[in-house]
Amino acid sequence: xxxxxxxxxxxxKENYIQSLVLLYMPCETFSKEKDEGRHVYxxxxxxxxxxxxxxxxxxxxxxxxxxxxxxIDESLKLQSKNLxxxxxxxxxxxxxxxxxxxxxLTGIRPAKLAADYLSELSPEQVCDILEKxxxxxxxxxxxxxxxxxxxxxLVRNMEKDSCSLYISxxxxxxxxRYCSFVSASTPRLLxxxxxxxxxxxxxxxxxxxxxxxxxxTLKTIYIGGGTPAVLxxxxxxxxxxxxxxxxxxxxxxxxxxxxxxxxxxxxxxLIIAKESGAGRISVNTQTTNDDILASVGRKHSxxxxxxxxxxxxxxxxxxxxxxxxxxxPGESYESFCKSVRDVIAEGADDITVxxxxxxxxSEYKTQKSxxxxxxxxxxxxxxxxxxxALGEGGYSPYYMYRQKNTVGNLDNTGxxxxxxxxxxxxxxxxxxxxxxxxxxxxxxxxxSRDRTHIERDFKPKYPYEYLDGSKFSGxxxxxxLDFYSNIY
Numbered sequence: 001x002x003x004x005x006x007x008x009x010x011x012x013k014e015n016y017i018q019s020l021v022l023l024y025m026p027c028e029t030f031s032k033e034k035d036e037g038r039h040v041y042x043x044x045x046x047x048x049x050x051x052x053x054x055x056x057x058x059x060x061x062x063x064x065x066x067x068x069x070x071x072i073d074e075s076l077k078l079q080s081k082n083l084x085x086x087x088x089x090x091x092x093x094x095x096x097x098x099x100x101x102x103x104x105l106t107g108i109r110p111a112k113l114a115a116d117y118l119s120e121l122s123p124e125q126v127c128d129i130l131e132k133x134x135x136x137x138x139x140x141x142x143x144x145x146x147x148x149x150x151x152x153x154l155v156r157n158m159e160k161d162s163c164s165l166y167i168s169x170x171x172x173x174x175x176x177r178y179c180s181f182v183s184a185s186t187p188r189l190l191x192x193x194x195x196x197x198x199x200x201x202x203x204x205x206x207x208x209x210x211x212x213x214x215x216x217t218l219k220t221i222y223i224g225g226g227t228p229a230v231l232x233x234x235x236x237x238x239x240x241x242x243x244x245x246x247x248x249x250x251x252x253x254x255x256x257x258x259x260x261x262x263x264x265x266x267x268x269x270l271i272i273a274k275e276s277g278a279g280r281i282s283v284n285t286q287t288t289n290d291d292i293l294a295s296v297g298r299k300h301s302x303x304x305x306x307x308x309x310x311x312x313x314x315x316x317x318x319x320x321x322x323x324x325x326x327x328x329p330g331e332s333y334e335s336f337c338k339s340v341r342d343v344i345a346e347g348a349d350d351i352t353v354x355x356x357x358x359x360x361x362s363e364y365k366t367q368k369s370x371x372x373x374x375x376x377x378x379x380x381x382x383x384x385x386x387x388x389a390l391g392e393g394g395y396s397p398y399y400m401y402r403q404k405n406t407v408g409n410l411d412n413t414g415x416x417x418x419x420x421x422x423x424x425x426x427x428x429x430x431x432x433x434x435x436x437x438x439x440x441x442x443x444x445x446x447x448s449r450d451r452t453h454i455e456r457d458f459k460p461k462y463p464y465e466y467l468d469g470s471k472f473s474g475x476x477x478x479x480x481l482d483f484y485s486n487i488y
Contacts, residue, residue, distance in 0.1 A: 003030060003040055016081060017088070019106035019404075024092050026358040026405035082133065089135060100409040101380065103135030108401050109429060110136075110411070114148035123149065143387060143397055143413065150398040151426055160449050163211060164220040164427050165247070167200065167239075168439030169228040170463060173264060176286075176297045178328065178356065190230075192463050196440070197235050199467055201242040203438045206475035208246035211436065214484055218247055219433075220254040220424040223278075227260035233268050240276035249277050254423045256280040256321075262308040263300040270315050279318040280350075280422065283308045286325045288342040289335045296328060302342065309346045319420045322348040326386065327356035327379030327407045336382040337389070344393050349420040351395060353386045355379055355410035357403050379408045390415045399425045438475070440466035446480065448487045455483055 003017050018030055021040055041058040085104035093099050102110065117126040123145045130141040171193055211218060221243065231239065249255070257278040259265050265283065273281065285305040287293060293301065305322075312320050322343045326336055343351055356379060387397070395415035399422070402411045414425060428435050428445070431454060437444045444457040457479050460466045 016085070016106070020085060020088050020092070020104070022404050023089075023100050023102075023106070023409045024096050024098070026407070086135060098377075098408075099137075100135075101137040101140050102402065102409055102411070103130075103137070105134050105136060105402075108403070110140075110144050110402065111147040111151060111400055112430065114144045115152055118145070118148055118152065139384065139387070140411070144400070147397045147400050147413070150396060150421070151430060154398065154421055154423065154426055155430070155432055158427075158432060159217055159219070161216050162219045162433050163216045164222070164424055164433065164435045165207065165218060166424075166428070166435055166437040166442060167204070167221070167223045167243070168226070168437065168442040168459075169223065169231065170226040170440045171196075171230045172225065172227045173230055173261070174297060174299055178296055178325070189463060192467065193231065194235060195467055196463050197231070197239055200439050201239065203475045204242060204246050206477055207436045207438055210475070210477050210480050211247070214480065216434070217251045218249075219252060220256070220427060221247075221249075221252055222256045222258070222424040222428075224256075224258040225260050227264050228257060229259040229261070229264035229266075229269055231269075233266070233272060236269055237272050237276075240272060240278075244276060252277070254280060256282070256422065256424055258282040258284075258321075259308075260284055261298065261300060262304040263298075265308045265311070267311050267315070270311055270317075274315050274317060280321065281312055281317045281319075282321040282323070283312060283348075284321075284323040285339075285343070286323060287328060287331060287336070288339040289331060292328055292331045292335065295330055306346055309348070313347060319349045319416075319422075320347070321350040321352065321422065322346075323352045323354060324386070325354045325356050326382035326410070329356075333378050333381055333385075337385050340386050340389050344389070350414065350416040350422060351390060352412065352414045353383060353390075354412045355383060355403075356407045358405040358407065377408070379410060383408075383410050383413075386415075387413070394418070399429050401429055436480075444480075446483045453487055 003014055003021070021028060039058075082104060089100055089104055105113070107113070114126055114130065117129060121129070126145050126148075127138070127141040130136040130144060131138060136144070171190060173190075223239075228236075243249075255278045257273040257280070259269070259273070259281050260283075262283060262285065270281070283305060285293070285300075285302065286296070286298065288302040288305065290301050309320060309322075324336075324339055324343065328336075340351075340353075394417055396418070397413050397415050400411050400413040414422065416422070427433055431445065431447050431451060434447050435445045437459065440459060440463045441461050442459045444459075446455045446457070448454070457476055460468070460472045465471045
């Protein structure tokens, strides 16, 4: 697709318009080639003074056109980008027949915006701003403010020189059809796991030395995937023993083992994780409908999930998390609602509701528009139901993020019972402190004490690249030391 902007939109960056386009045309790609068949013409400009804006959108291959002119209340004092965004959304809604619940917000962390406002305004005032200035729906505005309030409460006493650790296990026994995550599932790649664990332990040694040298305090550890429970009991014990030997777990407030899919979880693996210091565990089912589980490529049933939940509770984990996905292809509203009730009944302490995302490298990749796809409306209803049901069940939203190409322009939100919030998720998503990351596909995110400066250090994407000495030579200690010496 080619984006055409008129001369009067020079002050608005083209990538902002692309972000708005993606709200209505998930998975769209953008090009500069003149012979590309799909075009969007955006004719947005100020008219009759500062607070009246027109937006004209023409989508060539749909032969549709819409022009919107909006008189803006001068008291709102909107930036030109927001003015154009408002009229773009209004015109797109008329073309596609779907209203974005997040209005003109295109960022990953909407709660960060709410938190900025909450430093000076009341929750009610912030909701009013989100609704009037950014066109966020009342439901999303309230949820966003609630997340920001919970997040601010949980980080209030966070130590300044703290950090977190992420350990990547990018392997799965098979790949789910909706997934585009960097995970290795072929027999050849799975055979690399023993060598991968050895390399991972070596990198963890370097990270632990750097943490001590910088005088940082490790607060949270998160072992994620892929499916970390794909490790054999012997390899899991080896990895966790090394973590204990390398880091001072006496300072760690939270240790999460994202076991993942029930078909990889055994009682012995759970015991190893618990005895090694993991207090939190994730047992993920995505849906409790066996037919949908099979259709998306999950190799387990709802009864398998229930059995794993029972084992985890008997072993004594402090918190058990479960993920659900709203809007999976083929799943009905009624089926999803049952899944929400099921995981509550099974005793999940922390439930993350993800919105189905159209990912280019997944089997479900698509070019469909959010406005045309009826699944968007269904997914929106599912997300609304989950918020209501979880709220009634005593769960409160405490972190959220958004992704490109999400069905219905929705969000991913974590809900927990009181005291069961995942601190790692908050620290990582809110960019509160440095998160050291080890393993293939991992990204270390260095954050300055005042949170104004962030740098990222990317590891090789695939396990075979990570193990290739010519492409990766271990943790970059110099990068870490330079960052802290330059910032502090």
